[in-house]
Amino acid sequence: AVVGLQASGKTSFVYVIGSGQWSEDVVPTVAYNFRKVRKGNVTINVWDIAGQPKFRSTWERYCNGVDAIVFVVDSSDREKFNAARFELHQLLSQPSLTGVPLLVLGNKNDLEDHAPIKEIIPALQLDKISDRPVSCYSCSMKSQHNLDIVLNWLSDRSH
Numbered sequence: 001a002v003v004g005l006q007a008s009g010k011t012s013f014v015y016v017i018g019s020g021q022w023s024e025d026v027v028p029t030v031a032y033n034f035r036k037v038r039k040g041n042v043t044i045n046v047w048d049i050a051g052q053p054k055f056r057s058t059w060e061r062y063c064n065g066v067d068a069i070v071f072v073v074d075s076s077d078r079e080k081f082n083a084a085r086f087e088l089h090q091l092l093s094q095p096s097l098t099g100v101p102l103l104v105l106g107n108k109n110d111l112e113d114h115a116p117i118k119e120i121i122p123a124l125q126l127d128k129i130s131d132r133p134v135s136c137y138s139c140s141m142k143s144q145h146n147l148d149i150v151l152n153w154l155s156d157r158s159h
């Protein structure tokens with residue numbers, strides 16, 4: 001399941017890994033989208049969840065039973081880091097999600113003023129998460145930077 005604040009790039013991510021192409025034509029997600037993504041002989045079922053405040057209470061439901069949670073952050077929008085940290089830790093505190101591996105993507109690293117990983121880790125308090133495996137990559141859906149690593153990470157955890 002892919003979660004994160006609105007406009008962080010979740011739908012762009014699913015579109016890029018699904019089609020191999022960047023598109024500017026994404027619209028804010030209402031509720032969720034579902035897409036199957038093939039990577040070699042692994043098929044990954046991806047739930048792309050809406051990030052606007054009114055949908056955030058649904059994240060836990062969609063994350064229930066998944067092999068991994070992907071949390072997307074707009075790394076160029078530092079003003080939203082506090083809200084992102086709050087929503088992430090709120091989600092991870094759900095007992096049903098204990099132990100589920102977490103992948104945090106610092107997206108939009110094509111933008112000049114983006115925060116590097118070493119800034120995102122403390123801002124989101126990823127170093128305080130001790131009940132599950134956590135990975136964090138800087139990436140860009142637009143330039144497709146690091147998406148090969150991300151896709152490998154996901155296919156390694158898909159059952």
Ligand SMILES: Nc1nc2c(ncn2[C@@H]2O[C@H](COP(=O)(O)OP(=O)(O)OP(=O)(O)O)[C@@H](O)[C@H]2O)c(=O)[nH]1
Nearest residue numbers: 006007008009010011012028029051108140141142
């Ligand atoms: N520059 C840049 N823009 C991006 C990148 N990824 C996404 N965007 C843009 O960010 C905006 C929001 O992208 P979405 O993929 O719709 O974001 P979302 O997280 O799915 O938003 P919600 O569905 O509302 O939760 C769009 O205008 C995208 O084109 C990126 O890597 N670089």
Ligand SMILES: [Mg+2]
Nearest residue numbers: 010011028029
């Ligand atoms: Mg979306």
